[in-house]
Amino acid sequence: MSLESDEEYETMSSDNEERHDSDISEEKLFVDEALAKDKLPSYDGDFAPYFQNLTTATLFCWIYKHNISTNAYEDLVDIIMRPEFNRDHIQNLSQFHQKKTPSTLKDSKMAYQLSISDIIWNVLNNPSLLKEMYFGAGVDSKTKSEYWHGTLWAESPLFSQEQLMISGEIYQCGDFVYYYDNERKLGRLRAILLNEENQQYRLRIQKVLDYSDLPGTFKGELRQNRFLSGEVWLQDEPFLTITTSQISEKVAADTLRITEILYKHHTYWRIRMFIIR
Known part of the structure; x- marks a missing residue:
């Protein structure tokens, strides 16, 4: 590996460590209840009321479908935003699958269990959804x-x-x-x-x-x-x-x-x- 690549890796690792230290120093906020009605997001368009556009909707689904951590997502964004990034260089990922490296994922992590009653309450109190519903014979x-x-x-x-x-x-x-x-x-x-x-x-x-x-x-x-x-x-x-x-x-x-x-x-x-x- 070239010296330039080593320096780039060290820079990226340093950024991750600084971000991790910053996260630890900040006060942790645990979400254990549904959002208030006045704090619910509201957008117009094909992905309303929760998403502003296709990009945010698909990224949200990708993150939660594959259980992507926040740090992993931020690292991916850093890679994509680099000027040297070229999507044509990524033809397939089989070479990564062949690497028998140990997983660095934690066995468990904190999670918030969504309340079914909260979901129903938010849906029924969302005007843009309620007008599309039917209750009757x-x-x-x-x-x-x-x-x-x-x-x-x-x-x-x-x-x-x-x-x-x-x-x-x-x-x-x-x-x-x-x-x-x-x-x-x-x-x-x-x-x-x-x-x-x-x-x-x-x-x-x-x-x-x-x-x-x-x-x-x-x-x-x-x-x-x-x-x-x-x-x-x-x-x-x-x-x-x-x-x-x-x-x-x-x-x-x-x-x-x-x-x-x-x-x-x-x-x-x-x-x-x-x-x-």
Whole structure:
């Protein structure tokens, strides 16, 4: 190695030692709570509200993804900022990987565990994020592009709308109802949705079948006699979406006799036992 390179290495090492001594002399500041609302960063642009531009965002992700220490980051900046630095000289790093040098990383170091409740509080109190959020009933949309367009949101008691007043009567998800679809039919209310186009309520209905609606392979004297005694069959998907004006009346679940559910498996109809919950 040339004398000039040795001098450069000694200069860099000296700078690091001075920086380390300066850090020790300064009073240590431990962060053990979330930032106050008025101290949160706020930027405009594609990386708002936490980052000003692509450079700061990607460097932040790189540092925390690979657990880069502050001193290591500062050394990297010193190298890149040197006039002699040429990025074309770095074609690959395989030569560094072949060096079996011992690691100088510490086994452990001080860290701050972010509080989930603090993160949620900061997100919900950030105006630029809050305006992009949605809290409400599942949305009936032709294009399924958001989480609230899906079945899980629409039928979840945590997210969805659980009940709706129709013609002076309260209907809840899970109720059995009579509805009109060319004729009066029986079904089960699975979800209350908002139509994306006109913001009117729509209802997702699970069909309830009588004996005549069953596929031929499931028809027989036994099920026919059970139907004559008042039994009907619940059908899994596909569900039906109707308007509130198509609802006729609510049916008490204890007046229905349902012991089986019809479903499709690999394009074939199957039937299994079912208990109303």
